[in-house]
Amino acid sequence: MRAYSRRIAAPTGPARLGLETIAVPDSAPIELDLRMESVTEGVYVSGTVHAPLSGECARCLDAVTDVVDVELSELFAYPDSVTDETTDADEVPRVVDELVDLEQTVRDAVVLALPLAPLCRDDCAGxxxxxxxxxxxxxxxxxxxxxxxxxxxxxxxxxxx
Incomplete structure (x- = not known):
């Protein structure tokens, strides 16, 4: 098991993390606190992602700032493992050349945690x-x-x- 703490810059332009109404600002710092564990079928990655958010209120269009904290847990299958052989290529990520690519896992976790209609406050009348x-x-x-x-x-x- 190994623990990693990394601070990376958010992607910019069309690859940005977010929706039309709220997103991680371009080049904003994303903090990753991860544990990588070797298991029988691959590498199990778990931990948290912390990132700032900015957008606009869905009711009154005022600026909204917030943070997202999301938990990660993903198995990256070893080549030629039972998991690798019994799952489709898009079902489980793979260990490639002894590396794991966390970009899609982090993207999915962050975007799924975003509110579809962010509000500046719960009682916003619009x-x-x-x-x-x-x-x-x-x-x-x-x-x-x-x-x-x-x-x-x-x-x-x-x-x-």
Whole structure:
């Protein structure tokens, strides 16, 4: 068993870690604390990934910053092991030339841990659909009267009387 602590830069551009609304910022530090253990069928990698996040609130579009802490656990199969021979190439990662490539494992763990709709706070009310202003900044009696155009003639007739 060996323990490793590494700090790597997040990928940039189209290879970035994240979604449209929230992601690990380009070149941000990602901290890996890992244990690699030799087991009968391969190398078992376990540990944690810690990375900063930035994005925008899904309701009010304000900037959101957060962190993601995610647990990793993955078996990398040895060549010619039973696991290697009985699984498809895309089911289990492999040890190649006595090395394990953690990029896809880290990417999958981080992206799956991200919120699909990040919020600046749990009670965020979002934006007013009429004027686009934040509900939090508007007066409590704020509203927009919308009248169905089919009733406009009736309103004019009733208001004239």
């Amino acid at each position: 934006l007013c659909p009429g004027c686009g202003e934040k509900w939090a900044d508007l007066a409590p009696d704020h509203g927009h009267e919308t009248l169905d155009p089919r009733w406009a003639a009736l309103k004019e007739r009733l208001s004239a009387d």
